[in-house]
Amino acid sequence: MPIHAELLCVGNELLIGKTLNTNAQWLAKRLTTLGLEVKRITTIGDNIEEIAETLKEALQRKPKILITTGGLGPTFDDKTLEGIAKALNRSLEINQEAYKMVEEKYRTYVKEGKIEKFELTPHRVKMAKLPEDSKPLPNPIGTAPGVLLRHKDTLIIALPGVPSEMKAIFDESVAALVRKQAQNVTFFETSIYVDGIVESEIAPLIDEVMRDNPYVYIKSHPKGVKKKPHIEIHLSTTAKDSTTAKKRITKTLMQISDLIRVKGGKTRVPKRVKQEG
Amino acid sequence: MPIHAELLCVGNELLIGKTLNTNAQWLAKRLTTLGLEVKRITTIGDNIEEIAETLKEALQRKPKILITTGGLGPTFDDKTLEGIAKALNRSLEINQEAYKMVEEKYRTYVKEGKIEKFELTPHRVKMAKLPEDSKPLPNPIGTAPGVLLRHKDTLIIALPGVPSEMKAIFDESVAALVRKQAQNVTFFETSIYVDGIVESEIAPLIDEVMRDNPYVYIKSHPKGVKKKPHIEIHLSTTAKDSTTAKKRITKTLMQISDLIRVKGGKTRVPKRVKQEG
Incomplete structure (x- = not known):
């Protein structure tokens, strides 16, 4: 905790x-x-x-x-x-x-x-x-x-x-x-950017992925729908060590990206999972 | 109020x-x-x-x-x-x-x-x-x-x-x-910038000026002392009308500026008293 x-x-x-x-x-x-x-x-x-x-x-x-x-x-x-x-x-x-x-x-x-x-x-x-x-x-x-x-x-x-x-x-x-x-606690986060799909279409996908990955927190941040919807999806977790944290985030990231692509969204994954600090 | x-x-x-x-x-x-x-x-x-x-x-x-x-x-x-x-x-x-x-x-x-x-x-x-x-x-x-x-x-x-x-x-x-x-209430503010005098020298001057001008709030914001001290002094008031507010701020501004100059500080007054909104 x-x-x-x-x-x-x-x-x-x-x-x-x-x-x-x-x-x-x-x-x-x-x-x-x-x-x-x-x-x-x-x-x-x-x-x-x-x-x-x-x-x-x-x-x-x-x-x-x-x-x-x-x-x-x-x-x-x-x-x-x-x-x-x-x-x-x-x-x-x-x-x-x-x-x-x-x-x-x-x-x-x-x-x-x-x-x-x-x-x-x-x-x-x-x-x-x-x-x-x-x-x-x-x-x-x-x-x-x-x-x-x-x-x-x-x-x-x-x-x-x-x-x-x-x-x-x-x-x-x-x-x-x-x-x-705060010994032995690591915080890990990353984001993907999604185009061509509105937040209300992503909402049920987040629900599904969070049920499968209870330790990862996923939050969508709409960045405007002027022409096409553009949304940041932020994933974060707190774990005992950075290997566990990174594994969790990577698995979750792949699952949500796949689901979004099936729904017709385009995802842009950052080059590497980023660790703060 | x-x-x-x-x-x-x-x-x-x-x-x-x-x-x-x-x-x-x-x-x-x-x-x-x-x-x-x-x-x-x-x-x-x-x-x-x-x-x-x-x-x-x-x-x-x-x-x-x-x-x-x-x-x-x-x-x-x-x-x-x-x-x-x-x-x-x-x-x-x-x-x-x-x-x-x-x-x-x-x-x-x-x-x-x-x-x-x-x-x-x-x-x-x-x-x-x-x-x-x-x-x-x-x-x-x-x-x-x-x-x-x-x-x-x-x-x-x-x-x-x-x-x-x-x-x-x-x-x-x-x-x-x-x-x-919030009928009939106006907020008014302005700032002067002061060089060559540290905040602890300005502190008693602010006390004095606020005693004379009880409706004006004066707050100093140090902006670094790398070479010489540089400080922003922010004045604000809330009044029934903008004429009263502006008069108060102008009077207080002149008084604090005079005291700071006597103490050897240099003041830079903005071109006009600024009204927000």
């Missing part, structure tokens, strides 16, 4: 449609590839009550991994850690390790001429105030550290909203933790 | 990171521009229980508008209407108006040579099975109609996941409904 994960994305810019949530897609893909099952992605605004509320709701569903994005910076509306502290009933206090990380960054910024003088203002110290019993995760690109904490069986990981910083902290400090949780 | 809206996005492809959720951004932007406040976006998989559960949770928060995307098509994993019916304890039945819409589409597909013969298979009829007391919304591009229903004070609108179909149904049938809900 894949390990249950959830994402909590914080930021008004996502709710007003200013920003496309590429962080959610990137994390969902990485977690899936690492063998986890992302069951829910929740997006909320920069509001302590909302953050605390959605976090508590997510914890009740007992995910093993819960990743938040956004709200770790120096401004008034960076409220994720306050929301987490509130939800878990922990105090927010200066974490010495985080404090050193932030201090070190600003010393470097002075050397590099990015700021004039070294000074740890309240807005900078804010980034080192973490919920009790947290571990800061170094930010190789920006200033605000990521944050790791545990609540019962859930690892909570808070990452910044700036995509390059989020990805860097994930790759440097989070991926290994996740991999440890 | 802006009207509360929520989005519920259904689709495994979003949870495995195969698809970027551009639908959520597009809808969030459109609803915001129309004067609504999107308070939460929830993404879940193609699972009846999950759909019913998240819908019930959302209804408890009493949004005026609740839009779902995805899961209206002919395949086994198009489960949104089943999930809605379950959540509202309504039966799923063939809706005569929807049936005619679907029938008409397939007759057209025959004429256009997209399918060989006219036949309403169970997978096609499925798209006309709506929860009791629903109204189908014509799909000008694809086959599956959108669905409109009311639960207490909430309008629930189910749209397809294919972006072109989702947008077409929204523009043709939903925008006018939403506009009616």
Whole structure:
């Protein structure tokens, strides 16, 4: 069984449609590839009550991994850690390790001429105030550290909203933790493209093939019917090892392709079954 | 007060990171521009229980508008209407108006040579099975109609996941409904770009300016500090009319720009304050 994960994305810019949530897609893909099952992605605004509320709701569903994005910076509306502290009933206090990380960054910024003088203002110290019993995760690109904490069986990981910083902290400090949780699970996927047959004609074929291949998930994605219908058929599976996964996908791929061709559809199979990650 | 809206996005492809959720951004932007406040976006998989559960949770928060995307098509994993019916304890039945819409589409597909013969298979009829007391919304591009229903004070609108179909149904049938809900509210936004000053130096300036301009929301978005810090400052407001909104934004923009320049930052103001919609 894949390990249950959830994402909590914080930021008004996502709710007003200013920003496309590429962080959610990137994390969902990485977690899936690492063998986890992302069951829910929740997006909320920069509001302590909302953050605390959605976090508590997510914890009740007992995910093993819960990743938040956004709200770790120096401004008034960076409220994720306050929301987490509130939800878990922990105090927010200066974490010495985080404090050193932030201090070190600003010393470097002075050397590099990015700021004039070294000074740890309240807005900078804010980034080192973490919920009790947290571990800061170094930010190789920006200033605000990521944050790791545990609540019962859930690892909570808070990452910044700036995509390059989020990805860097994930790759440097989070991926290994996740991999440890999801031992011996491989995710495998591939697609075929089908022309000349509408989705409603493919639907009963998918039903038939999925009955024969219960571990493979098949989903059709219509790509427009302007002249002739054009549809992507996406196959995916999660297995103990990649040989099993690949065998399953290949067998299923051949079966669905054959059925589609019999119905008059044209299939274009990608050159090789693609493995992510 | 802006009207509360929520989005519920259904689709495994979003949870495995195969698809970027551009639908959520597009809808969030459109609803915001129309004067609504999107308070939460929830993404879940193609699972009846999950759909019913998240819908019930959302209804408890009493949004005026609740839009779902995805899961209206002919395949086994198009489960949104089943999930809605379950959540509202309504039966799923063939809706005569929807049936005619679907029938008409397939007759057209025959004429256009997209399918060989006219036949309403169970997978096609499925798209006309709506929860009791629903109204189908014509799909000008694809086959599956959108669905409109009311639960207490909430309008629930189910749209397809294919972006072109989702947008077409929204523009043709939903925008006018939403506009009616959100009379006399205008959303206004603009951005300035700042160089040569880090976010933690801007943070106290934003605090100050927001104290003076309580109806304007200011958010800084760091865009990298590779050589010199580069930051976008986004200002937005919701007001009764566009004159008020524009005045507020202009005043706030001038104040924050002045303070940033005093601190040694360079600001680049866009040529005009931009109005969306």
